Amino acid sequence: xxxxxxxxxxxxxxxxxxxxECDVLVVGFGCAGAAAAFEAATAGADVLVLERAGxxxxxxxxxxxxxxxxxxxxxxxxxxxxxDPDNMFAYLRAALGPHADEEKLRLxxxxxxxxxxxxxxxxxxFNESLYDAPSWMPPTTDGLMWLGENAxxxxxxxxxxxxxxxxxxxxxxxxLIMERLVAAAxxxxxxxxxxxxxxNLVVDDDGRVTGxxxxxxxxxxxxxARRAVVLTTGGFVDNEEMLAHHxxxxxxxxKVSAGLDDGSGIRMxxxxxxxxxxxxxxxxxxxxxxxxxVRGVLVNGLGQRFINEDVYPGLFSHAAVVHQPGPYWAIIDxxxxxxxxxxxxxxxxxxxxxxxLAELEESLGMPPGALEATVAAYNRHAEHKQDPYFHKDLKWxxxxxxxxxxxxxxxxxxxxxGEGQGTGVAGFxxxxxxxxxxxAVLNHSGLPIPGLYAAGRAGAGIHGQGYVSGTSLGxxxxxxxxxxxxxxxxxx
Numbered sequence: 001x002x003x004x005x006x007x008x009x010x011x012x013x014x015x016x017x018x019x020x021e022c023d024v025l026v027v028g029f030g031c032a033g034a035a036a037a038f039e040a041a042t043a044g045a046d047v048l049v050l051e052r053a054g055x056x057x058x059x060x061x062x063x064x065x066x067x068x069x070x071x072x073x074x075x076x077x078x079x080x081x082x083x084d085p086d087n088m089f090a091y092l093r094a095a096l097g098p099h100a101d102e103e104k105l106r107l108x109x110x111x112x113x114x115x116x117x118x119x120x121x122x123x124x125x126f127n128e129s130l131y132d133a134p135s136w137m138p139p140t141t142d143g144l145m146w147l148g149e150n151a152x153x154x155x156x157x158x159x160x161x162x163x164x165x166x167x168x169x170x171x172x173x174x175x176l177i178m179e180r181l182v183a184a185a186x187x188x189x190x191x192x193x194x195x196x197x198x199x200n201l202v203v204d205d206d207g208r209v210t211g212x213x214x215x216x217x218x219x220x221x222x223x224x225a226r227r228a229v230v231l232t233t234g235g236f237v238d239n240e241e242m243l244a245h246h247x248x249x250x251x252x253x254x255k256v257s258a259g260l261d262d263g264s265g266i267r268m269x270x271x272x273x274x275x276x277x278x279x280x281x282x283x284x285x286x287x288x289x290x291x292x293x294v295r296g297v298l299v300n301g302l303g304q305r306f307i308n309e310d311v312y313p314g315l316f317s318h319a320a321v322v323h324q325p326g327p328y329w330a331i332i333d334x335x336x337x338x339x340x341x342x343x344x345x346x347x348x349x350x351x352x353x354x355x356x357l358a359e360l361e362e363s364l365g366m367p368p369g370a371l372e373a374t375v376a377a378y379n380r381h382a383e384h385k386q387d388p389y390f391h392k393d394l395k396w397x398x399x400x401x402x403x404x405x406x407x408x409x410x411x412x413x414x415x416x417x418g419e420g421q422g423t424g425v426a427g428f429x430x431x432x433x434x435x436x437x438x439x440a441v442l443n444h445s446g447l448p449i450p451g452l453y454a455a456g457r458a459g460a461g462i463h464g465q466g467y468v469s470g471t472s473l474g475x476x477x478x479x480x481x482x483x484x485x486x487x488x489x490x491x492x
Contacts (some may be wrong), residue, residue: 005199007267010213012204018211018224020193022048024487025211025225026232027198027265030058032456032476033232034181036439036484038122041188043488045227049190050214052197052260057178059234059258059428059457060473064137065173067119067477068092068147068470070163071112078128079144083161085109090158091149092462095312096471099278099464104437108462108478115478116165122184124177125168134290136313136469139343141170147468148312152391164470177473196221201229201268201452209272209451228451228487230439232480235429235457236263246279247429249322254426256285261428265458269433273443274452277460278431283467286317287424288330288409291344294396296332297378300324303361303370305378308390314467321425328424329364330407331371333400350405360404375400430467432459439483453487455480 023045026037033049034056041047049056070076070088089109093100108115120126126143138145145164148154167173186192195216202211202222211224236242237255239262244251255261270276288298293309298316300306307319320328337350352363357372364371379399381387387397409424432454434442439453455461456476463471 007200007264007271009203009272010200012202012210015202015222018222020048020221021224021226022046023225023227024048024230024484025050025223025228026230026484027212028058028232028234028456028458029056029182029192030232030234030456030476031060031178031181031473032458032480033230034178034185035477035480036230036232036455036487037190038181038185038188039481039484040230040488041185041190043485045488047190048223049185049192050196050198050212050223051192051194053258054194056182056192056194057175057258059256059261060476061175061178062258063172063174063473064469065167065169065175065177066145066147066470066473067116067165067177068163068468068474069112069116069165070161071109073113073116073165075116075126075128075143075165076161076163079130079162081161083163085112087159087161088112088163091154092468092471094154094157095148095468096462096466097464098466100466101460101462101464104479105462107437108475111478115474118481123180126165127168130162133344134294134310135344136290137171138166139171141168142166143168147470148315151311151393152308174473181477198233198264198268201272203272207450209449225451228453228490230483230487231265231269231433231441231452231454231458232456232476233265233458234261235432236266237261237428239263246431247282249284250282250427250429256283256426256428261457265454266432269441269449269452269454272449272452274441274449275434275444275446276431277434278463279429281430281463281465282427283314283430284317284321284425284427285314286320286328286409287426288313288316288328289344289346289348289407291340292330292332292337292348292407294392295336295339296330296400297374299329299331299371299374301326301328301366303364303366303374305374305390308387308392310393310396312468314469317425318466328409330409331360331375331400332405332407334403334405335401337405348407351408352406353403355403357404360406364406429457430460430463432457435459437479437482438486439479440486451490453483455483
């Protein structure tokens with residue numbers, strides 16, 4: 001087996017010189033890197049960005065494009081919703097917890113309206129309409145969507161207000177966000193070197209980070225950063241060894257990434273003594289269809305419900321994969337299935353269709369009577385518009401009647417649930433380098449490592465053990481901006 005290349009820091013004194021110099025060197029050209037580069041350049045710094053792929057974008061460009069913003073944005077107001085930073089904070093503290101970073105979260109909520117205007121200033125537009133249905137990704141150009149704010153228990157902790165801000169494009173919009181951010185960075189004077197993979201941090205005799213050693217087409221290239229290096233290299237979902245060490249729950253599942261989230265920035269910094277936080281925290285996505293679940297029930301391998309099906313999809317995914325015995329099944333009746341709008345079906349078809357729950361239990365390998373008991377209890381309470389166990393919204397509650405169907409998330413969307421078509425689970429990591437609110441990377445003593453900053457999934461942001469769509473792009477750009485501004489003014 002070939003040993004992994006060394007990521008140990010390189011002494012500046014051991015180098016004959018540098019091939020390139022700049023004030024601020026940003027490593028990674030996803031959303032956090034683009035935001036950091038733009039702000040550093042706007043602050044007057046000479047900025048250079050390294051990108052290991054053939055062009056910018058990374059996992060950010062492949063994302064859905066939701067931006068979790070609120071606190072009273074113009075889009076929320078135009079759609080008839082009243083929000084404020086305290087209300088936003090109350091929801092996110094619960095949804096991103098336990099153990100959300102409240103210092104960063106407070107800043108994020110207080111600055112959310114300004115951050116929304118910053119995106120609009122970069123040329124993004126948002127249609128003033130709400131997509132008012134449960135979905136992973138609305139198949140429309142509506143600018144606002146719910147992301148679990150109106151589901152129990154969150155609707156008891158904060159006033160329900162939708163905060164999923166979506167740029168004006170159909171379906172996935174990450175590419176559009178990156179197109180605008182990259183254009184803004186380049187217009188501000190940022191220069192980028194693609195096909196260039198940073199491998200080692202360079203430090204001087206005082207322990208200050210002064211650049212990086214990189215590889216371009218197999219040849220070493222050295223870069224000097226007169227003020228600071230900003231790591232925006234993404235998470236580590238593509239590194240099986242790091243997953244095994246820190247987040248084994250994702251082993252064997254799909255990866256939500258562009259294929260290059262291998263933890264390189266985290267490894268380079270920890271080799272220098274950087275501390276990490278929340279390395280076991282992950283986002284998990286189960287390919288169960290929200291529009292189907294709210295009209296039926298989600299059960300585990302024993303035929304038991306375990307959550308209200310109208311929550312944010314990532315929440316029922318995490319509850320299932322991390323805490324429940326699989327496999328997981330979406331159980332629905334004919335009336336419920338026919339009620340799903342065609343645009344919300346995503347090509348999903350049930351794997352089993354039967355007349356009785358006993359037949360379904362046998363087909364699914366469940367204990368006899370288990371699913372029957374679950375549906376009987378559900379129906380008994382639904383007759384009275386109640387869900388005392390999990391508190392699903394009353395508008396979705398009605399008894400389930402034969403014939404019944406089961407959809408298998410293991411097949412993925414549009415696959416019909418065939419065996420051997422995948423786990424139906426994909427995810428990414430949330431933990432990373434321990435940083436201040438301004439992006440300075442801290443060592444194990446809690447002191448900043450001079451000249452080193454991080455943002456995006458390379459750092460630990462606002463998340464605890466929970467996740468909501470839009471908080472990766474939102475957190476990455478918000479704290480990427482702060483890192484870029486502070487890197488530009490770092491003392492030499």
